[in-house]
Amino acid sequence: MSNRTLPAWIDIGLIPLINICLAFIVSAGVIMLIGESPLEAVQVMLFGAFGYGEGIGYTLYYATNFIFTGLAVAVAFHAGLFNIGGEGQAYLGGLGVGLICLMLDSWLPWWALLPFAIAAGALFGAAWAYIPAYLQAYRGSHIVITTIMFNFIASALMVYLLVNVLIEPGSMSPQTRSLAEGATLPYMYQVFAAFGIEIEQSPLNVSLILALLACVLVWLLIWHTRWGYAIRMIGFNEKAAVYSGINTRRTIVISMCISGALAAMVGINEVMGAQQRVLLEFVAGAGFTGIAVSLMGRNHPLGIIAASILFGALYQGGAELSFEISTITRDLVVVIQGLVILFCGALAYMLKPTLEKLFLRYTLSKAARQDNLAEEAQS
Amino acid sequence: MRDWQFASDAQSITKHNNKAMTTGDKSMKFQLLALSAAVAISASATAADLKPAVVFDMGGKFDKSFNEGVYNGVERFKKETGIKYKEFEVTNPAQREQAVRKMAQRKADPVISVGFAQASAVEKASKAYPDTRFTIIDMVVDQPNVQSVVFKEQEGSFLVGMLAAMKSESKVVSFVGGMDIPLIRRFNCGYVQGAKYAVNNVEVISNMTGTTPAAWNDPGKGGELAKSQFDRGSDVVFAAAGATGAGVYQAAKDAGKFAIGVDSNQNHLHPGTMLTSMTKQVDIAAYNSFKAAQDGTWKPGINVLGLAEGGVDWALDEHNKDLITPEMKAAVEQAKADIIAGKIVVHDYMADNTCPAMN
Numbered sequence: 103m104s105n106r107t108l109p110a111w112i113d114i115g116l117i118p119l120i121n122i123c124l125a126f127i128v129s130a131g132v133i134m135l136i137g138e139s140p141l142e143a144v145q146v147m148l149f150g151a152f153g154y155g156e157g158i159g160y161t162l163y164y165a166t167n168f169i170f171t172g173l174a175v176a177v178a179f180h181a182g183l184f185n186i187g188g189e190g191q192a193y194l195g196g197l198g199v200g201l202i203c204l205m206l207d208s209w210l211p212w213w214a215l216l217p218f219a220i221a222a223g224a225l226f227g228a229a230w231a232y233i234p235a236y237l238q239a240y241r242g243s244h245i246v247i248t249t250i251m252f253n254f255i256a257s258a259l260m261v262y263l264l265v266n267v268l269i270e271p272g273s274m275s276p277q278t279r280s281l282a283e284g285a286t287l288p289y290m291y292q293v294f295a296a297f298g299i300e301i302e303q304s305p306l307n308v309s310l311i312l313a314l315l316a317c318v319l320v321w322l323l324i325w326h327t328r329w330g331y332a333i334r335m336i337g338f339n340e341k342a343a344v345y346s347g348i349n350t351r352r353t354i355v356i357s358m359c360i361s362g363a364l365a366a367m368v369g370i371n372e373v374m375g376a377q378q379r380v381l382l383e384f385v386a387g388a389g390f391t392g393i394a395v396s397l398m399g400r401n402h403p404l405g406i407i408a409a410s411i412l413f414g415a416l417y418q419g420g421a422e423l424s425f426e427i428s429t430i431t432r433d434l435v436v437v438i439q440g441l442v443i444l445f446c447g448a449l450a451y452m453l454k455p456t457l458e459k460l461f462l463r464y465t466l467s468k469a470a471r472q473d474n475l476a477e478e479a480q481s
Numbered sequence: 482m483r484d485w486q487f488a489s490d491a492q493s494i495t496k497h498n499n500k501a502m503t504t505g506d507k508s509m510k511f512q513l514l515a516l517s518a519a520v521a522i523s524a525s526a527t528a529a530d531l532k533p534a535v536v537f538d539m540g541g542k543f544d545k546s547f548n549e550g551v552y553n554g555v556e557r558f559k560k561e562t563g564i565k566y567k568e569f570e571v572t573n574p575a576q577r578e579q580a581v582r583k584m585a586q587r588k589a590d591p592v593i594s595v596g597f598a599q600a601s602a603v604e605k606a607s608k609a610y611p612d613t614r615f616t617i618i619d620m621v622v623d624q625p626n627v628q629s630v631v632f633k634e635q636e637g638s639f640l641v642g643m644l645a646a647m648k649s650e651s652k653v654v655s656f657v658g659g660m661d662i663p664l665i666r667r668f669n670c671g672y673v674q675g676a677k678y679a680v681n682n683v684e685v686i687s688n689m690t691g692t693t694p695a696a697w698n699d700p701g702k703g704g705e706l707a708k709s710q711f712d713r714g715s716d717v718v719f720a721a722a723g724a725t726g727a728g729v730y731q732a733a734k735d736a737g738k739f740a741i742g743v744d745s746n747q748n749h750l751h752p753g754t755m756l757t758s759m760t761k762q763v764d765i766a767a768y769n770s771f772k773a774a775q776d777g778t779w780k781p782g783i784n785v786l787g788l789a790e791g792g793v794d795w796a797l798d799e800h801n802k803d804l805i806t807p808e809m810k811a812a813v814e815q816a817k818a819d820i821i822a823g824k825i826v827v828h829d830y831m832a833d834n835t836c837p838a839m840n
Contacts, residue, residue, distance in 0.1 A: 160579065260690035265661055271834065275597045275620075276662050305575055357622065376575055380600075383539075386573035421576055425569050425583060430571045432541070 106457055114400060120453060122412070124446040129438045130288025136429055143423060143430065147371035150422025156366040157422065159290065165407075165414030166306070166371045167192075167385075169313040171392025171398060173320050174365035179401050180324055181357040182337040185235060187249025188365040189389025190256030191227040196373045197260060198226030200268075200278060200380035203373065207285035213372070215285055219374055220312075220367070227366025228359035230256060230272060236356030239351040245358070253389070264382055268304060279380035287375040305376035312370060317403035320364070333357045394447040410445075416442060418472020502590050519539070530552040531560070533771045534567040534589035536580045538596035540697060541570050546744050547763060551595045551618065553745075554767030562775065569584050578602035585610035591774045593618065593767055597664070601625060606818075608726075614779055616770040618763060619664070619717070621783055630766040630784045634664070635671030635827045636761040636820055637720070637793030641741045642675025644757055645717040646683040647809045649741055653684045656713035657705035657706050657729050659722035660696040661689040668759075670836035671827055677838055678825070679812065686710050690725050698730030707732035707740075709829065717741065717756060730754065748800040756797040756804050762786065781830040 104270040130140035151161045154330035171188045185191075200223035206215055234248035251270025264276035294301045324330040325416070332353045335343040343350055372384045391413055420435035445452075535555050543551040555566055567582040567589055581602045584592045590613050592604045597620035607615050607624040614626055621629040645654040656672050658665040673685045688706045690696040703725035707718050709733070718733055719741040720726035726743060727750075733740035734754040742748065742758030749755075766786065773779040786792020795813060797805060818823040830836050 156579075160575070163575065258692045261661065265663065265692075269663070269834075275600070280601075305578075372574075381574060384574055388573070417573075421572070421579065425580070428568060432572050434573075 108454070108461055112456075112457060112461065114405065117450070117457065118398060119451060121445040121450065122442065123440075126441040127249035128441050128445075132437060132441075136434070138427055138429055143427065146426045147415075147423050150426075151419035155302030156304050157418055159302060159306040160341065160418040160421075161414040162290075162310055163304060163306040163371070163376065163414070164388075165410040167368045167388040168311045168314045168391055168395045168410035168413050169317065170367040170371070171365050171408060172395035172410055173316055173403065174361045175392045175396035176401040176403075177320060177324065177333070177357055177364060177405060178318045178361040181394060182340065182360060183238070183354065183361075184237075184246050185244055185249055185358065185361050185365075186230060186393065187252045187362075187389070188248070188392045189385055189387070190253035191230045191362040192367035192368035192385045192389050193256045194230040194302075195223040195227035195362070195478065196369030197263070198222040198366065198383060199369035199373045201367075203281050203285060204268075204278060207282040210474060211284050211427060212287055216287070219370060222368045223366040224363035227362040227364075227369075229362070229367075231358045231362025232355065232413060235355045237315040238358075239354040241343045248408060254367055258413070261382065263382065264419075265433050271422075276300045276383070277480070278379045282375070286378045287370070289375075293474075307371065307375035309367070309371035309375050312367065314407070316364060316367065321325070321393075321403045323360070329353070329356065337381075340443075365392070391443075394443040397447040397450060412442075487590055499689065501675035511617065514568070520776070525711055526794055528782050530785035531562065531564055531775055532567065532587075532589045533591055533769075533774065534587075535569075535592070535593045535767070536577070536584060536599065536602075537568065537570040538577075538598055539694065540571075540596075540710055540723070542568070544697060544723055545770040546697065547619070548595055550744055550761070550763030551584050551593065551767040552691050554764030555593070557764065558768050558771040564771075564775070566771070573595060574598075574686075576606055579599040579604040581615075583610065585613040586829075587611075591779060592772055593770055596620070603758065614774060614781070618766055620817055623783075624781070626782060628781050630770075630786065632763075632792050632826075633785065633787030634668050634759075634761060634763050634793060635674070635829050636763060636788045637761065637795065638668045638671030638721075639675035639678070639820065639825075639827045640788075640795045640817060641684075641719055641757055642672035642677075643757045643813055644675075644805070644814055645672070645719060645739075645741060646676035646680040646754055647812065648804070649680075649683065649715075649717050650808075651714045651716050652682060653681060653686065653714040654717045655707070655713075655719070656687040656688070657703055657720045657722055657725070658687070658689040660694055661678070663834065665721055666836065668719075669829040670838060672832040673836065674827055674838040675816075678816070679726055684714075686713055686715055686840075690722055697723035697725060701723045703729035704732040707738075708736065711736050711738055719743070719759070721759075740751070742796075746798065748796055748798050753804070754799040755801055759802055760794050762792050762794075766792070783805060787820075789818055 123257055127388050131141050132141045150157050152158055170364050171192060174188050175185055188480060199219045203215060206218060230252060234245055234252055237243040238245040268274055268278045270279040287309060290306040291301050291303050332348045335348060336353055340350055368388055373380050377380055377384055392396050395406055395409040399409040418437050420439060423430050424432045424435050493693055493819040535551060539619045540548045542697045559565060571577050571580055577599050581592060581594055585606050591611060592615050594615060594617040600620040603615050603617045603622045607627045608716060611626055616628045618630045621631060653798050654676055656669050669687050676683045676685050676811050687738050690702050691701055703722055707729040710718060718729055720729035730740045731750055734751045739756040740754055744761050746760050747755060747758045816825060820827060828837060
């Protein structure tokens with residue numbers, strides 16, 4: 103960071119854009135190999151994601167999940183921790199949301215229930231992140247390993263609970279009963295209908311507002327509080343943080359708990375909003391996508407929102423693609439999504455040195471030309 | 482959309498043929514030809530109108546099990562009638578409703594929904610699109626435009642349980658399930674009941690492969706489970722575990738034990754090892770839905786397919802006929818008749834989520 107030679111618009115604007123284009127060029131090659139037209143595919147994908155009301159709704163609905171998990175990864179990342187456990191924390195968070203909703207849904211309307219649901223979800227998600235955090239801070243177990251393993255434990259635990267305990271009696275699929283009608287989050291189309299605006303149906307619900315609110319809160323937390331300062335300091339240089347009197351162990355645990363609580367908000371969107379019940383695998387990979395989202399968004403809330411919309415569009419446009427063009431199977435859609443993640447996440451800095459060189463040469467030659475001009479003017 | 486264009490192509494070809502015939506001579510033979518051409522026209526007219534669709538579930542259409550059964554059924558329909566169908570494989574829970582709705586929006590009819598997980602999606606879509614016909618497999622959705630196809634897996638499992646117990650010399654038999662869900666426990670429970678019905682003091686060892694959907698596709702672990710069951714004395718194993726079963730059958734073959742297949746007739750996989758298969762005719766259910774829609778005989782309502790309806794059964798063919806003694810066959814056929822007649826009632830695990838036979 104110290105010897106940054108590129109202006110910000112190249113670093114956070116141009117490089118991701120070039121990376122996306124590269125990913126799409128490689129994808130186009132794959133699509134051509136199976137004998138379909140890449141142009142048509144791009145058209146279908148873009149139209150599916152942004153072209154009509156339902157598509158936009160689904161894009162933003164997926165983006166809501168990715169904002170939550172992206173923020174979760176970002177908060178941990180600022181403390182120098184790589185939280186791979188967003189999937190499990192979101193899963194458990196959904197359980198917390200589900201339990202409190204199942205308990206209170208016949209008594210309370212959704213707006214009264216929401217604070218309890220957020221609290222319960224956050225508590226469950228934070229608790230699930232607390233154990234790996236504790237092991238990292240006080241026992242030195244690596245957080246990457248423990249959080250990955252906790253995803254599997256969460257999955258097994260949820261299957262056990264849904265199959266044996268929470269299952270709706272007589273139901274074939276391992277899922278709880280649906281929540282009472284007034285207790286679920288209003289869909290956005292219902293909200294808009296209340297104002298007399300008609301938009302198409304989609305699972306997009308008021309959780310999106312909660313997600314944007316979470317972005318503001320994370321921004322405040324990381325850059326405008328003492329906790330945030332401590333978190334960032336550990337991320338930059340843990341030894342310096344210790345030296346300056348920060349309790350690193352406690353801060354690691356706290357930042358992981360915040361991270362887990364943020365991931366758990368996926369449960370609000372899914373359990374209380376879109377699915378209206380707890381069911382198997384409702385997280386559907388959002389926890390892992392959050393890692394790519396956070397990387398691409400440079401761990402900043404604004405970047406995370408942009409990256410979330412991109413990935414939401416990939417999910418929704420990808421579904422549309424396999425719907426419209428039958429030779430493009432869902433596996434190929436995963437390939438395209440994987441390429442975008444590869445180029446934007448893993449290879450994010452691949453082009454940076456080249457661009458730096460180009461930019462340097464350009465600015466130097468420009469400076470030299472100006473010098474020449476000045477000399478000519480003098481003589 | 483492009484899939485459906487073929488159907489209208491077929492129609493125009495038949496029309497063309499018909500035109501050619503009207504210019505022919507006016508013999509008796511011609512009238513017959515014209516008649517058959519007219520029949521062909523009307524058939525292809527319905528063919529052009531029929532836009533069937535399938536929404537596969539998360540396992541995907543090549544899961545070597547349930548979804549693939551449906552795939553085989555609709556492929557057979559496509560081959561026989563030339564009518565293409567539209568398909569979608571969901572990748573996350575939110576896509577179920579999206580896909581089912583979208584099929585209806587695009588005027589697909591009938592729409593087959595694969596698997597119990599799509600029930601709520603079908604319920605919502607069937608209310609929003611009352612003119613579209615839906616068929617859901619493995620679950621009941623009570624709507625006037627929905628046909629629900631469910632199977633009595635416990636009855637088929639009962640029969641193969643009997644065969645296992647009768648074949649076993651150690652009087653220990655075993656079960657390998659896929660993912661631990663009520664449906665698989667229903668298989669397990671029927672199997673235990675059948676084994677104990679045939680041989681009173683038989684012991685049944687049961688294991689589930691896992692608790693996540695990955696358990697449907699883990700032949701390595703399936704093989705390990707089967708081996709450990711053999712170590713504990715089992716000599717016949719029944720796998721109701723999707724693609725995991727392949728590992729179970731291989732382990733049985735390696736150890737010189739017997740195995741029982743599931744869903745489709747898997748007797749041919751390892752002749753001499755495969756004692757029998759418990760067949761669940763998902764493909765026929767899917768095929769029938771499309772076929773009935775084409776013939777105009779499609780009816781909404783619940784379709785329970787048990788032994789009586791041929792929805793589940795045990796498989797006897799040239800690959801396993803040497804393994805089944807006449808006594809075994811007689812006993813199983815007797816039990817089958819008794820179940821159909823209602824003299825034997827096989828307990829359904831999912832009726833009360835318990836299995837008394839396993840205690």
